[in-house]
Amino acid sequence: MSPLIISLPLSAAAPTNMYAFTQGQEGATAQLRNASASLLPDVGRSTDVVAVVPAQALSWLTVDLPAGKALRGASLRAALVGLLEDRVLDEPASLHFALQPLWQPGRSTRVAVCNKAWLQGHLQALETAGRPVNRIVPALQPAQSEEDAQLRVVGTPQDAWLWSCEPTGVWGLPLSPAHAAWTVPLQATWPLSAEPAVAEIAAQALQRQPSLVQPTHMLLRAAQSEWDLAQFDLAATGSARWVKTWVRTQQTLWQSPAWRPARWGLAVLLISQVLGLNAWAWKLQTDLRNRQSGLAQLMTQTFPDIRVVVDAPVQMAREVQNLRQAAGQTSAEGLEPLLAALGQALPTGQAVQALDFQSGQLRVKGLNLSDEERTQMQTRLQALGATARREGDQWWVTRLGTP
Structure with missing residues (x-):
């Protein structure tokens, strides 16, 4: 079943909230639609429900985690609070922290930070409406390396934003022709993409022609992220985590365009195996019929009195026994x-x-x-x-x- 990808609004959770969502996979005819939580598409147990956190709702920081194998759960959050309390404006207790995938103690790690009450409110609203979220991903994520860094322009003509996805994090600024004087020098070598609604503004402000990316595809790409912001008190545990991982892996293998060649190869392999087994079975049946025909021919040639051959080996053994008895000879079964x-x-x-x-x-x-x-x-x-x-x-x- 196709995943349900929901973009969380920046406003606080309320019954009147409208959620932008899409279903399907990249390259398919997926559409971006809006609905309240109760009117979102129904989901089954095997549906991967992904909540996408807007870039404006996240802050990105880098910390040097202390070494220690026991750095998990509450002790890990306490360590993060101690490392970040002087670098955030709000009280750490009101913030939600999420570490980068495959983080390791004793190394520099990127941390995503957002308002905990805002995030929990939307997650609770979706769960109350029967659409519990399996994964939480950022709309934009830091680049893996300097070579992967890129610029994206999103929003509406009245509220366009330029976002820079760098290895250290993601930061943004409002974009308009008035900002052209100081946005033109901004990493002119990085790839630039923009949503169709703000492509002209991006071209004027950055003096570069951006590649067009549909909002739907941006949500689909965000859902493929390795990041999962559902950590600490929002993390799934036990069987829920196993089910979530299994569903995500299954959908990636069977729906992701990156795995399309592998799926075609597997299909060709299975078809060739089935055809090969059928051909081999046909050959074995042909050989068996030829041998049975040869035995029947040998039977009628050796014993001309037998006109109907039902079971050649049994009939031949009986005729040989009769001949032996008629000649007064003994046999092993005598x-x-x-x-x-x-x-x-x-x-x-x-x-x-x-x-x-x-x-x-x-x-x-x-x-x-x-x-x-x-x-x-x-x-x-x-x-x-x-x-x-x-x-x-x-x-x-x-x-x-x-x-």
Whole structure:
């Protein structure tokens, strides 16, 4: 199912709030729409609901975290408060902190900061409306390196903003032709993109032609971010985190354009495997039919009296047995080999009262064996290629492998 990506408004949470949202994936016909929390599209358990925090709502700082394996949870937040309390204007208790992905103790780390009450209010409003948020991502995130830095112009003609995404963070300023004097020198080599509504303002102020990016695609790209601002008291724990990670990974693999070649390759591999297995099965069936036809032909050539071949091996074995009996010859499944084996295996002094031979099985009556003699007889019979089983006062002696 396509993720539901919701852009949080800058105003405080209220029943009259309108949320910009989109569903789908980049490259698809996704549209940007607006609705109140209760009128947002319904979501299922497997839907990844992503809340996008506007760039104006976030501040970016860099801190040097102390080393220590126990730096987790409350102790980590307390360390952040101590490091940042002199660098933020509001009380640390009223702020929400989020560390960059794959942060490590003892190293310089980027920290995103926003108003906690504002963020919690919108998350609670969405959850009350039946759209609980799985991930919280920034609309714009710091660049991974200097080579990835870029400029973006977003907003409306009346409220256009220029945002600089640098390795140290994201900062912005209002953009208008009046600011041209000091915005022109701004990193002229960095890629510049703008929403269609403010593209002309960006070109005039920066004296550069920006590439156009639809607001919908900006939300979709934000949802693909590795950042997750749901940390500390907003973090999912236990099975909820596992489900969130599993859903996100599944949607990335099956919907992300970056994985499209891999999906096509997997589909081609599966189709080729199915076709290959079908071709191999067809070949095996053809070989089997040819062998069965050869056996039937051999059967009719060897025994011309047989006109209908139902089971060639069984019929041929029966005809060979009949020929052997007609010629007075013995076979391994005949009476003589079983009598010989029984005579060698029976303990001394044992007498047989009755014998009956049918269908390769010799039935013996009158044996009175102790447990030790019974074990010895069965062991000797096995050594001679025969086996014996007891049923009441009778013994059945057959060749090994005979059912």
